[in-house]
Amino acid sequence: MIAELGLAALWLAAALAALQLLTGALAVRAGEDGAEIAALTRPAAVLQGVLAGFAFAMLLWVFAVTDLSVKLVASNSHSMKPLIYKLSGAWGNHEGSMLLWVTVMALAGGLIALIERRLPERTMQATLSAQGFVALGFYAFLLLSSNPFERLPVPAVEGLGLNPLLQDIGLAFHPPTLYFGYVGLSIAFSFAVGALVTRQVTPDFASAMRPWVLGAWVFLTLGITAGSYWAYYELGWGGWWFWDPVENASLMPWLAATALLHSASVLAARDALRAWTIMLGVVAFSMSMVGTFLVRSGILTSVHAFAVDPERGTFILFLLMLYIGGALLLFALRAGTVTEGTRFAVASREGALVFNNVMLSATLAIVLLGTLYPLLTEAFDVRVSVGPPYFNPVGAIFVIPMLLVMAVGPLLRWRQDGFGRISRELALIGALILAGLILFALIGEIDLLPLLGLALSGALAVTSFLPLKGRKLRRTPIAIWGMVVAHFGIAVALFGMASESAFSQERLAAVRIGEETQVGPWTITLAGVAPVAGPNWTAIEGRIAASYDGGEPRILRPQARNFWAPPQETTESELATRWNGQLYAVIGNESGDGRWQLRLWWKPFVTLIWYGGVLVALGGVLALVGRVLGDIRRRAFRRRLADRRAEGLA
Numbered sequence: 001m002i003a004e005l006g007l008a009a010l011w012l013a014a015a016l017a018a019l020q021l022l023t024g025a026l027a028v029r030a031g032e033d034g035a036e037i038a039a040l041t042r043p044a045a046v047l048q049g050v051l052a053g054f055a056f057a058m059l060l061w062v063f064a065v066t067d068l069s070v071k072l073v074a075s076n077s078h079s080m081k082p083l084i085y086k087l088s089g090a091w092g093n094h095e096g097s098m099l100l101w102v103t104v105m106a107l108a109g110g111l112i113a114l115i116e117r118r119l120p121e122r123t124m125q126a127t128l129s130a131q132g133f134v135a136l137g138f139y140a141f142l143l144l145s146s147n148p149f150e151r152l153p154v155p156a157v158e159g160l161g162l163n164p165l166l167q168d169i170g171l172a173f174h175p176p177t178l179y180f181g182y183v184g185l186s187i188a189f190s191f192a193v194g195a196l197v198t199r200q201v202t203p204d205f206a207s208a209m210r211p212w213v214l215g216a217w218v219f220l221t222l223g224i225t226a227g228s229y230w231a232y233y234e235l236g237w238g239g240w241w242f243w244d245p246v247e248n249a250s251l252m253p254w255l256a257a258t259a260l261l262h263s264a265s266v267l268a269a270r271d272a273l274r275a276w277t278i279m280l281g282v283v284a285f286s287m288s289m290v291g292t293f294l295v296r297s298g299i300l301t302s303v304h305a306f307a308v309d310p311e312r313g314t315f316i317l318f319l320l321m322l323y324i325g326g327a328l329l330l331f332a333l334r335a336g337t338v339t340e341g342t343r344f345a346v347a348s349r350e351g352a353l354v355f356n357n358v359m360l361s362a363t364l365a366i367v368l369l370g371t372l373y374p375l376l377t378e379a380f381d382v383r384v385s386v387g388p389p390y391f392n393p394v395g396a397i398f399v400i401p402m403l404l405v406m407a408v409g410p411l412l413r414w415r416q417d418g419f420g421r422i423s424r425e426l427a428l429i430g431a432l433i434l435a436g437l438i439l440f441a442l443i444g445e446i447d448l449l450p451l452l453g454l455a456l457s458g459a460l461a462v463t464s465f466l467p468l469k470g471r472k473l474r475r476t477p478i479a480i481w482g483m484v485v486a487h488f489g490i491a492v493a494l495f496g497m498a499s500e501s502a503f504s505q506e507r508l509a510a511v512r513i514g515e516e517t518q519v520g521p522w523t524i525t526l527a528g529v530a531p532v533a534g535p536n537w538t539a540i541e542g543r544i545a546a547s548y549d550g551g552e553p554r555i556l557r558p559q560a561r562n563f564w565a566p567p568q569e570t571t572e573s574e575l576a577t578r579w580n581g582q583l584y585a586v587i588g589n590e591s592g593d594g595r596w597q598l599r600l601w602w603k604p605f606v607t608l609i610w611y612g613g614v615l616v617a618l619g620g621v622l623a624l625v626g627r628v629l630g631d632i633r634r635r636a637f638r639r640r641l642a643d644r645r646a647e648g649l650a
Helices: 002-064 071-076 083-088 094-115 121-145 169-198 203-234 245-270 274-297 310-337 349-378 388-411 419-443 448-463 478-503 608-649
Strands: 505-511 516-519 522-533 537-548 554-556 559-564 567-572 574-578 581-590 596-604
Touching: 002 071, 002 083, 002 094, 002 121, 071 094, 083 169, 094 121, 094 169, 121 169, 121 310, 169 203, 169 245, 169 274, 169 310, 203 245, 203 274, 203 608, 245 274, 245 349, 274 310, 274 349, 349 388, 388 419, 388 448, 388 478, 419 448, 448 478, 478 596, 478 608, 505 516, 505 522, 516 596, 522 581, 522 596, 537 574, 537 581, 537 596, 554 574, 559 581, 567 581
Parallel strands: none
Antiparallel strands: 505 596, 516 522, 522 537, 537 554, 537 559, 559 567, 574 581, 581 596
16 A cells, blocks of 8 residues: 555656646746746645655655565565665665655755745746656656556565665665755756746846755765765775766766856856856756766666666666757757856956866766767777776866866956966965975875875865955855865865875785784784674674784774675675774685685875865855855845835835
C-alpha cells in the first residue's frame, strides 16, 4: 500500500507539472488578460513539490522496513544492513536517485513560487512554466522507464544488498548534496528561459536568480569536496582526484556555475553582461544534464558509475537534446533583442571578471573534451584513456592566469580603473610569487606545476584579504567577507593539492608481525592481524603501531573486508592525521610465508585540500546570507518609503 501511495503521488505530481507548464505558458501569452489563469501556476508548483516530497518519503519508508515485495528494495537492500545504509540505498541506485532528483527539483520550484516576488509577474509565469516543462520530462522518465515503486510478482526472500563501496557514511550524504547542486542549476536555466521569453534581462532578474545559483554552487562545492575525500579514503588507492568521467561530471557544472555566479553579480550590480549571463545559465544546466547522461548511460566506464543502463541513458539523451537544444534555439532567436548593457573598461573589476569567466569556460571545454575524447575515438575502433598527463598541464594554461587575475580583480574599481593605482599591491603579489618560487625550489626537487601551485597559493592567500584594507571590519558587508573567505579557501586548497603532489612519499612493504618499516618521518610496526566481523561483513584487521619522528606510537586498524550480499572484497584504509599531513595505511593479503602486504603513504598537508573546499563553501554561504539580508533590508526600505508617500498623499 505504501508503494502504491508513492506511485499515485508521483502521477499526481506529474499532472501538476503539466498544469504548471500549461497555465504559465497561457498566462504569458495572454499578458494582463491572463490573471485568472496565472493564479493557478504558483499553487500548482507548490502542490507539486509537496506531492513529490511525499513520494520520496514513501520510498524511504519501503527501504527502512526492507519491503522485499518492491523490486528496487529487493535489488538494492538487505535486511541485515544498518538503518543508515538502508535509507541511503534509496538513492544509491538508478530509479531512487532519479526520484530524489525530481523531488529536489519540485521542492525548489515550489519554493520559488512561494517566496520569489522580485521578478515581473509575466517573467515569473514564464520561469515557472519552464520549470514545469523540465520537471515533466523527468516525471515521464520515472513513470515510463524507471518506476521506483514496481512490485515483484512474488516477494523476494532476501535482498541482494547495496554495493559495499556505497556502504559508507560519506556516500550516504554525498549524492544528495550533489543533487541539490545539479537541480539548483535547473532553476537558473528556468530563470534564463523565462527572461528570454519575456525579453526582460534586467538587474532585478539577476538579483532574483543569484541566490539560487549561489545556493546550488555551495551544494556543488560541498558535494565535490565530500566526494573527493570519499574516493581518497574509501577506494584504497590514496588519491583524491583521478579525472574520472564521473568526477568530471560534477566538476563541469561547478565550473559553469562559478562563471555564472560572477556574471550574475556583474549584471545585478552594474547592468552589464546580459547575454553572457543568459548563455551561462543555459550552459550550467546543460553540464548537469551531460553529467547525468554520462553517469547513467554506461557510455563511459568509471569506478563511480554504480547505476548504468544504456536504454534509459537514451531517454536522458533525448531530454538533454530537448531542453538544451530548445533553450539554445530560443537564445538564437532572442539574442538580438538582448542588449549587452552598460559598457566598461578592460582595466576594471568587470574586465577582470570577464577574463576569469573566459578562463573558466576554456577550462570547462578542456574537461569536456578530455571526458568525451575516448568516446569519439572508440567510434573509429581506437581505445584511448585520458587522464592527468592531459588534464593537468592543459588545464594549468588557463587556471594559472585565472588565479593571478583573481588576486588582482577584487582590488580594481567598477567600470574604469588603472593598474597604476594598485601598483603597490601588484608589486606585493609579484614579490610573494617570486619569494615562493625561490623558497620551495630550495627545499627540494619539485616538478614545475606543484612549484607554481605552492608559490601562487601563498600569494593568493595574502591578497585574498587585501579587499578588507581600509575598511571598518565590523561594518564590512557580509557578502564581502564571503568573497574573502572563498578566495582564501581556493588558496588553502591549492596549497594542499600542490603540497600533496610535491612531497608525498609511498612505501610498499611485506612485513611479518613485529617487523618495522619506514615511510617519511613515520616508523611503522605491524603489531598483529586478527579476524573481525561487522553487521554484514567479515574482515582481516591489521594492528599497526605508527610512530611519528620517534614519538609515542598510535595504533591504526586498516581492514580488508568481505561482504556477502553482494559478495565483494573492499579495503578500508586507516588514517593518522596530524597538523602537517596524513599517514595513509592499507593492509593487503598474506604472501604465504607469514608476511603481510602493507601500502603506506605520507602526504604532507593533504587535508588542506578539503579544508579549503569547506572554506570555499563557507564563503558562498556568507555571500548568500549577505545577499538575502540585503534584499530584505531593501524591501523593508521600499515598503517604508511607499507608506510615507501614501501618508503624504492622504
